[in-house]
Amino acid sequence: MMNDYTFIDFDGVVLDSEEKMLERKYNLGFRDHNNKTEFDAYFEYTTLHPEEWDYIIREACSINDSVEIIRNLEMLKKKIAILTKIHTLYEMKVKIEDLRLHRNIQCPVFFVPPGIKKHQIVIPNNQLLIDDSTKNIDGWIANGGRGFVFDSSLSEDTDTKVKSLEFLLKRD
Numbered sequence: 001m002m003n004d005y006t007f008i009d010f011d012g013v014v015l016d017s018e019e020k021m022l023e024r025k026y027n028l029g030f031r032d033h034n035n036k037t038e039f040d041a042y043f044e045y046t047t048l049h050p051e052e053w054d055y056i057i058r059e060a061c062s063i064n065d066s067v068e069i070i071r072n073l074e075m076l077k078k079k080i081a082i083l084t085k086i087h088t089l090y091e092m093k094v095k096i097e098d099l100r101l102h103r104n105i106q107c108p109v110f111f112v113p114p115g116i117k118k119h120q121i122v123i124p125n126n127q128l129l130i131d132d133s134t135k136n137i138d139g140w141i142a143n144g145g146r147g148f149v150f151d152s153s154l155s156e157d158t159d160t161k162v163k164s165l166e167f168l169l170k171r172d
């Protein structure tokens with residue numbers, strides 16, 4: 001459909017901020033990344049120490065040229081938007097400033113607060129989502145969307161997974 005957007009996840013697709021966050025969490029002594037309570041404790045810590053997000057977002061690097069590909073998609077006037085989970089309002093501020101001022105990305109950005117699913121913020125309605133979380137993709141597809149799992153370590157794209165955003169440049 002003409003008005004369809006392609007939605008792109010931020011952490012783990014555009015930037016390697018997820019790795020930066022896990023590194024920060026680990027160094028603070030929260031070393032079990034399978035323990036949900038540890039994440040809750042770490043995110044609570046970041047509300048008291050918001051500068052954690054400055055480091056996590058600003059020091060993060062583009063994954064497989066995602067930032068550069070998004071800028072190209074914008075130049076080609078492709079309908080893309082970023083759909084990203086946030087844990088604190090400060091993280092939301094750092095993310096939007098980083099995208100607009102440091103990465104020169106101007107597309108719409110939709111933020112998903114804790115406890116809410118991506119498909120509740122945007123009604124999928126056959127639109128495409130690219131996300132490194134299989135859970136997010138499963139939820140999106142179950143609610144009427146199309147999706148690809150982003151996995152930067154793949155050697156090539158498959159029917160359900162993509163290793164980069166490059167394929168978006170080749171579509172009409």
Ligand SMILES: [Mg+2]
Nearest residue numbers: 009011012132
């Ligand atoms: Mg992600």
